[in-house]
Amino acid sequence: MDERLRSIETIVASRRGEHGALLSILEDVQRTSDHNYLKAEELACVARALEIPLAQVYSVATFYAFFNLKPQGEHVITVCRGTACHTRGSKPLLDKVLAHLGVTLGDDGSATTDDYQFTVQTVACFGQCALAPVIAIDEVIHSKVSEDQLIELVRSLQQGGQE
Amino acid sequence: MDEKLINVTIDGRKIAVGRGTKIIDACKRVGITIPTLCYLEDISAYGSCGVCVVEVENSPRLVRSCMHIVTEGMVINTHTPRVLHARKVNMELLLANHPLLCTSCERNLNCELQALAHQLGVRESRFGRTKTKFEEIDRTSPSLVRDPNACILCNRCVEVCESMQTVSAISMIGRGLNTKVGTFLDGGLANSPCTNCGQCALVCPTGAIVERSAEDEVFAALSDPTLTVLVQTAPAIRVGLGEAMGLGEGALVTEQMVTSLRRLGFDRVFDTQFTADLTIMEEAHELIDRITHNKPLPMITSCSPGWIKFIETFYPEQVDHLSSCKSPQQMFGAVAKTYYAKRAGLDPRTVRVVSIMPCTAKKYEAGRSEMDGAFKWWKKEMDLSDEERFADVDWVLTTRELARMLERIGLDFSTLEGSDFDDPLGASTGGAVIFANSGGVMEAALRTAVETLTGTVLENVEFSDLRERAGIREAALTIGESTVRVAVANTLGNARVLLDQIKGGESPYAFIEVMTCPDGCIGGGGQPIPSTAEIRAKRIASIYEEDRHKPIRKSHENPSIKELYETFLTKPLSDVSHQLLHTEYTKGDAYRY
Numbered sequence: 001m002d003e004r005l006r007s008i009e010t011i012v013a014s015r016r017g018e019h020g021a022l023l024s025i026l027e028d029v030q031r032t033s034d035h036n037y038l039k040a041e042e043l044a045c046v047a048r049a050l051e052i053p054l055a056q057v058y059s060v061a062t063f064y065a066f067f068n069l070k071p072q073g074e075h076v077i078t079v080c081r082g083t084a085c086h087t088r089g090s091k092p093l094l095d096k097v098l099a100h101l102g103v104t105l106g107d108d109g110s111a112t113t114d115d116y117q118f119t120v121q122t123v124a125c126f127g128q129c130a131l132a133p134v135i136a137i138d139e140v141i142h143s144k145v146s147e148d149q150l151i152e153l154v155r156s157l158q159q160g161g162q163e
Numbered sequence: 164m165d166e167k168l169i170n171v172t173i174d175g176r177k178i179a180v181g182r183g184t185k186i187i188d189a190c191k192r193v194g195i196t197i198p199t200l201c202y203l204e205d206i207s208a209y210g211s212c213g214v215c216v217v218e219v220e221n222s223p224r225l226v227r228s229c230m231h232i233v234t235e236g237m238v239i240n241t242h243t244p245r246v247l248h249a250r251k252v253n254m255e256l257l258l259a260n261h262p263l264l265c266t267s268c269e270r271n272l273n274c275e276l277q278a279l280a281h282q283l284g285v286r287e288s289r290f291g292r293t294k295t296k297f298e299e300i301d302r303t304s305p306s307l308v309r310d311p312n313a314c315i316l317c318n319r320c321v322e323v324c325e326s327m328q329t330v331s332a333i334s335m336i337g338r339g340l341n342t343k344v345g346t347f348l349d350g351g352l353a354n355s356p357c358t359n360c361g362q363c364a365l366v367c368p369t370g371a372i373v374e375r376s377a378e379d380e381v382f383a384a385l386s387d388p389t390l391t392v393l394v395q396t397a398p399a400i401r402v403g404l405g406e407a408m409g410l411g412e413g414a415l416v417t418e419q420m421v422t423s424l425r426r427l428g429f430d431r432v433f434d435t436q437f438t439a440d441l442t443i444m445e446e447a448h449e450l451i452d453r454i455t456h457n458k459p460l461p462m463i464t465s466c467s468p469g470w471i472k473f474i475e476t477f478y479p480e481q482v483d484h485l486s487s488c489k490s491p492q493q494m495f496g497a498v499a500k501t502y503y504a505k506r507a508g509l510d511p512r513t514v515r516v517v518s519i520m521p522c523t524a525k526k527y528e529a530g531r532s533e534m535d536g537a538f539k540w541w542k543k544e545m546d547l548s549d550e551e552r553f554a555d556v557d558w559v560l561t562t563r564e565l566a567r568m569l570e571r572i573g574l575d576f577s578t579l580e581g582s583d584f585d586d587p588l589g590a591s592t593g594g595a596v597i598f599a600n601s602g603g604v605m606e607a608a609l610r611t612a613v614e615t616l617t618g619t620v621l622e623n624v625e626f627s628d629l630r631e632r633a634g635i636r637e638a639a640l641t642i643g644e645s646t647v648r649v650a651v652a653n654t655l656g657n658a659r660v661l662l663d664q665i666k667g668g669e670s671p672y673a674f675i676e677v678m679t680c681p682d683g684c685i686g687g688g689g690q691p692i693p694s695t696a697e698i699r700a701k702r703i704a705s706i707y708e709e710d711r712h713k714p715i716r717k718s719h720e721n722p723s724i725k726e727l728y729e730t731f732l733t734k735p736l737s738d739v740s741h742q743l744l745h746t747e748y749t750k751g752d753a754y755r756y
Contacts, residue, residue, distance in 0.1 A: 040348055040756065048754040053331030054347035055355065062336045 005045050007032065012049040022050060022060055026067060035071035035116050073112045073119035075157050077137050082125030084132040089147075093133055094122065096147045100154060117158070171237045186228035186239060187215055195241050198250065198279050200257070200368045201317035202229035205696065206327060209318040213253040214279065217241045225249050251283045257315050259290035261369070268313065268370040273692055275368035276315060298343055303351030305530045306359035306375055306523040306688075311343040314371035320344060320363035327681070328655040330473065332357035344371075347756050356476045356753050358655065360469035360679045361523030361561075361688020374523045374689060377558040378568050384515050384558070385428040392515045393503075394429040395495045395588070396420060398436055398599035399521035399684040400562050401709065402702040407566035407691040408576040413701025415709060418581025423569055424519075425582065434584045435518065436591030438494040439598045439607070441727065442466065443718035445744055446488045446604075447612040448735035450674055454647075459483045461650075461665065461672040464604050466490045468528035469679030469688075471748065473655050478662050479750035484675075487745040491598065492518050492525055493534050495588070496555025497743040500537030502731045503588055511541050515557045519565050521599070521687035524679065529556035536743045561689025590723035593624070593716030596709045601653035601683030602629035602636060603706070605676040609640065609649070610717045616642050624716050630707070632682070632700070635660060637672070653678040653686075 011028045015021045025046055030038050038061055047057040061067045079085075079094045098104060101118050103111035110121035128134045131143030137153060168179035173193050180189045187197045188204065200212035208229045216225040220238035225246065228239075240246065258280060265271050298311035318335065321344060325331045332355040336345040346355035364372045384392050404423075405414030424432045446464070453462050465471060465486045474482060489497070496516045504511045518525060528534065538552050560568070569576060583589070594610050597603030606626045614621055628638035629649075634657040637650040650672045652658045658677045664670040680686045685702035686694055715721060732739050 043347075044754050044756060053325075053334070053356070054754060054756060055331050055334035055336075055345075058345075058347045059334035059336050063338045065338075 005041070008042055008045045009049050012046060016050070022046070022052065022057065023064075025050070026057075026061060030067060035073075037068035037071050070108070070110075071112060071116055074117050075138050076119045076121065077154070078135060079120065079122050080124075080126045080128075080132070080134045080136075081122045082129065082132075084129035085125075085134055088132040090133040090135075093135065093145065093147060093150055094120070097150055097154060100151055118154070169233050169235050169237075171233045171235075171239060173239045174241055180233055182232075184233050186217060186219075186226065186231050186233055186237075189233050190217070190228065190239070190241055197228050197241065198283060199229055200275055200279060200315060201319060203319055203322065203366060206366075207319065207322035209322065211317050212257065212315065214250045214257075214283065216246055216249050216253070218243050218246050247284070251285060254280055254283050254285050255288065255290055258285065258288055260292055260294045261315060262312055263288070269373040269376070270367075270370035270692075274370060294340060296341070301346075301351045302375070303353035304357060304359060304375065304527075305353070306526045307352060307357075307361060307364060307372055308375050309344070309352065309372050311345070311371065313369045314344055315369055316342060316344070317368055319366040319368065320372055323362045323366055324357075326656065327362060328358065328360060328473075328679075329659050330356055330358055330360075330477075330655060333363070350756060354756055358469040358472040358476070358679065359524035359527040359688075360655070362680060364523065364688055365690070365692055365694050374561050374564065375526060376564055377526070377560055378564050378571075381517055381558050381560060382568070384517070390513055390515050391430045391507075391509055392428070392517060393431045393433055393499050393588075394424050394517045394519065395433045395435045395438075395492070395499075396424070396519045397492070397521055397525075397684060398439065398596050398603075398706065399687060399690065399702070400519050400565070402599065402685060402705040403521055403562040403690045404566060405576075406698075406702075407562055408569065410577060412698045413703075413705045415705040416576075417709065418583070419576060419579040421584055422579050422582045423574055423576060426574055426579075427568060427572065429517070431585045431588075433495070433499070433588035434591050434595075435491045435495055435520075436595035436598070437588045437721075437723065438491040438498060439595035440592055440718035440721045440724050441494050441498070441744065442488055442491050442598075442604075443594055443607050443611050444724060444728075444735045445494075445740060446486050447608050447615060447719075449486055449488065450608065450612055451616060452736065454673060461670055461675045462486050463674075464608075464676045465746075466598065466604055467524070467677060467679045467684075468522070469524040470655065470658060470677045472524070472527070472751075473658065473679070474662070475749050476751040477659070477753050478666070479752065481662060481665060482748040482750060484665065485748055487747070489534075489536075489744055489746045490525075490528065491595075492520065492559075493528065493536075493555055493746070494744050496529070496534070497536040497540075498727070499588060500553070500555060501540050501743060502727060504537075511537055511545075512547075512551065512553060516555065518556050518559045519562065520559050521562050521684045521690045522559075522680075523561060523688040525689070526559040529554060529559050533746055540742060562687075562691060563689060566691070587723040587726065590721055591713075592718050592721050593710035593713035594718040595721075596706060596713060599684045599706045600630075600703050601678045601681075602626075602631075602651045602676065603683065604678075605629055605649055605651050605674065607718055608674070608676075611719045613640070613642055614717065615719070621717070632703070634681075647673045649674045649676075651676045653683055654681050655679055 043057050047054045105111050112119040126134050135142050135145050170179050176193050190197050197215045199215040201209045210227045210230040215228045217228045218240040219226045301309040401417040404420050405416035421432050463484045500511045534555050537555050594607030606629050610624050635652050639648045648671050652661050682699045686699045
């Protein structure tokens with residue numbers, strides 16, 4: 001961990017003085033982390049290096065949806081829970097993929113498998129209502145998805161991961 | 164300063180106000196108080212609550228009067244039907260997610276949200292709740308309890324913590340419907356740099372931040388016949404309690420306060436001012452010792468526990484500048500459970516000390532692990548085991564808690580006859596009274612230090628430079644042949660300025676007084692709400708009036724203090740003094756969590 005904290009200090013040093021440095025720094029720290037998230041000690045390290053109060057760093061990290069405070073899966077499956085998708089069966093889709101992966105949504109509305117291969121989360125609306133139900137896997141949008149198709153997509157990622 | 168005046172018309176009245184005046188403040192000048200739940204004059208404007216809206220001619224939208232400054236020729240209407248309707252709707256929206264549990268709320272009947280809802284004509288709750296999650300109540304702090312469920316996200320607490328105190332223990336966390344005020348990792352105040360000052364509780368418009376109450380514990384102790392319960396009252400209580408009991412802002416009620424404490428059932432009613440005089444004796448001699456023996460200067464006062472936590476947390480490398488003197492509250496506990504217990508023939512294990520303080524941080528201070536000087540003192544003599552440890556001060560009540568206790572027993576405070584403190588820990592001088600005001604500890608210390616150093620009698624004991632109402636003040640004194648420069652700071656933001664000077668090696672001062680709260684203890688986090696600058700001015704005046712009327716005004720002339728030294732402590736900075744009245748500090752870290 002010491003090495004990791006030193007690398008964070010290097011990230012902070014490279015951006016010190018930039019306008020809005022905190023956001024870019026947290027972005028860099030998250031990108032270079034294992035499992036794409038910000039650890040408490042990493043946030044504290046950034047706060048100390050930038051001389052910004054801990055609570056303010058936490059405020060920024062919890063405000064932006066982009067930042068994760070829990071480990072994320074290798075693959076992120078986002079199920080749209082907007083009205084159009086809901087009427088076209090997004091709830092069964094969500095339940096199906098959760099059951100397939102053996103996880104349940106936590107308080108924060110997401111779930112990650114124990115092997116950190118998959119994170120399932122929801123979104124209020126993708127703005128692709130005509131194509132409902134819509135899901136995104138690793139930022140690629142899939143439209144008019146059936147339960148079987150979704151499981152097939154997930155299976156192929158699972159098999160890909162095993163190769 | 165640009166002196167040019169701006170002409171505006173408010174509700175048909177023409178008025179000229181200074182450039183840069185906010186609409187809300189201009190309205191005050193024509194006798195209109197605009198309702199607000201988030202604006203804090205001179206501290207912050209956040210514009211979150213939306214109840215301060217007014218109509219400005221030629222402006223298509225309603226304007227939040229706390230966020231806009233007046234412009235030449237502006238025509239403002241403060242109570243058109245449109246304004247009144249908008250305020251009411253905004254209030255109803257704020258109430259939608261507020262638990263309407265007023266009867267079980269500590270701020271019931273002293274709640275800005277409740278009062279304004281009534282004032283703005285809210286008689287029904289039309290909007291349903293949108294928040295579904297119950298937020299956990301933060302009970303980690305020894306001083307404060309935070310209930311995010313009662314919070315209306317006005318941002319006042321975040322603002323005072325950040326800009327007035329420069330602590331930033333709390334911030335807005337999360338977003339949207341899940342936004343709440345919280346600490347780093349939501350770990351609670353005890354796991355944050357919070358100094359326990361309680362300024363957040365003073366400005367909270369609801370019951371979302373309140374002191375951690377010890378009322379029930381004290382009632383229980385008072386009814387226990389096996390205990391001798393002593394009470395001490397801080398200087399600022401005598402100008403705060405009357406206010407809380409409805410006798411008017413800054414009302415001086417020393418003698419009624421003493422009687423009311425007897426009526427509550429305390430066995431002895433003593434005065435923290437007694438140990439304020441004792442603090443001066445020890446602190447003045449420590450200062451002289453530091454000056455004459457080339458020890459670290461400036462020396463900084465140590466009476467204010469929020470300040471102690473602040474310097475330990477944010478400037479750990481500078482704790483050597485702190486006077487080693489305990490605060491008057493802690494000196495009292497240590498002296499009461501040794502000197503007084505012995506004198507009165509009491510087993511110290513059956514003595515309880517209750518403090519009435521204008522302060523929430525005093526609760527934290529009393530609970531610090533090193534604050535058991537009396538136990539350590541008796542330990543050998545009585546062969547006590549560690550399990551029998553007792554603290555010097557058992558419970559701390561704020562001014563507000565005492566007022567609630569008096570209300571609970573139904574005591575008619577306004578018709579109460581006055582009485583005097585008990586001897587010998589009730590005797591005090593004017594020097595001790597002024598501890599309540601920012602600059603007072605410095606002034607009292609100088610009254611004693613100057614006379615001790617020069618051997619002459621001070622003609623004028625009032626140091627007017629130290630009484631100016633500013634966040635930082637300074638004075639230069641000629642003592643004998645040398646000039647000594649001193650400074651006074653109130654609020655932690657101002658203390659930080661003086662600490663940074665020391666850090667940079669540029670501090671010209673020999674002695675600095677720091678108080679955590681605005682204007683000192685009279686503006687403490689445990690004082691009656693509201694505690695605005697205007698109200699604090701009245702409390703300050705009452706304190707100085709009490710000082711003027713004290714027959715003895717210099718701490719070293721207090722006969723009971725002389726007796727304490729003659730019969731027990733021997734002399735200032737003696738071994739017994741060090742054991743009971745002095746302390747050590749801990750080096751903390753602002754980034755620990």
